[in-house]
Amino acid sequence: MKMIRAIIRTEREEAVINNLEAVGLYGITKMPVMGRGRQKGIQVGAIRYDVLSKLMILVAVKDNDCKKAIEAIEKGAYTGHPGDGKIFVQEIYKTYTVRSGEEKEK
Ligand SMILES: Nc1ncnc2c1ncn2[C@@H]1O[C@H](COP(=O)(O)OP(=O)(O)OP(=O)(O)O)[C@@H](O)[C@H]1O
Numbered sequence: 001m002k003m004i005r006a007i008i009r010t011e012r013e014e015a016v017i018n019n020l021e022a023v024g025l026y027g028i029t030k031m032p033v034m035g036r037g038r039q040k041g042i043q044v045g046a047i048r049y050d051v052l053s054k055l056m057i058l059v060a061v062k063d064n065d066c067k068k069a070i071e072a073i074e075k076g077a078y079t080g081h082p083g084d085g086k087i088f089v090q091e092i093y094k095t096y097t098v099r100s101g102e103e104k105e106k
């Protein structure tokens with residue numbers, strides 16, 4: 001399995017989550033974060049904002065679902081302007097479902 005961490009514009013949350021649902025992916029964790037990318041924040045007039053508010057969405061998926069999850073996130077998050085977001089993919093070694101005791105690998 002893979003853990004997808006997508007850091008997106010807060011206003012793209014609904015589009016991203018709807019797109020994930022549309023491809024059958026329902027489980028998510030989301031959290032507000034502050035961050036910056038290669039532009040090192042943003043300059044607005046005299047004020048420099050070193051970090052900007054973003055939304056981080058975590059989605060754990062089966063290896064076979066990773067590509068469609070990324071595509072769903074990219075389509076939902078895209079505006080074409082700097083700051084559209086980053087997606088990081090990490091390996092998950094084990095997943096346990098507390099209620100059922102189910103254990104999953106792969
Ligand atoms: N190298 C990084 N490590 C960790 N988090 C990052 C990194 N780069 C970007 N992020 C996170 O992703 C958010 C969105 O980044 P952003 O879309 O600005 O990336 P970028 O590489 O600067 O691309 P763009 O040129 O399109 O703006 C940042 O606010 C930050 O939270």
Ligand SMILES: [Mg+2]
Nearest residue numbers: 037038039083
């Ligand atoms: Mg940027």
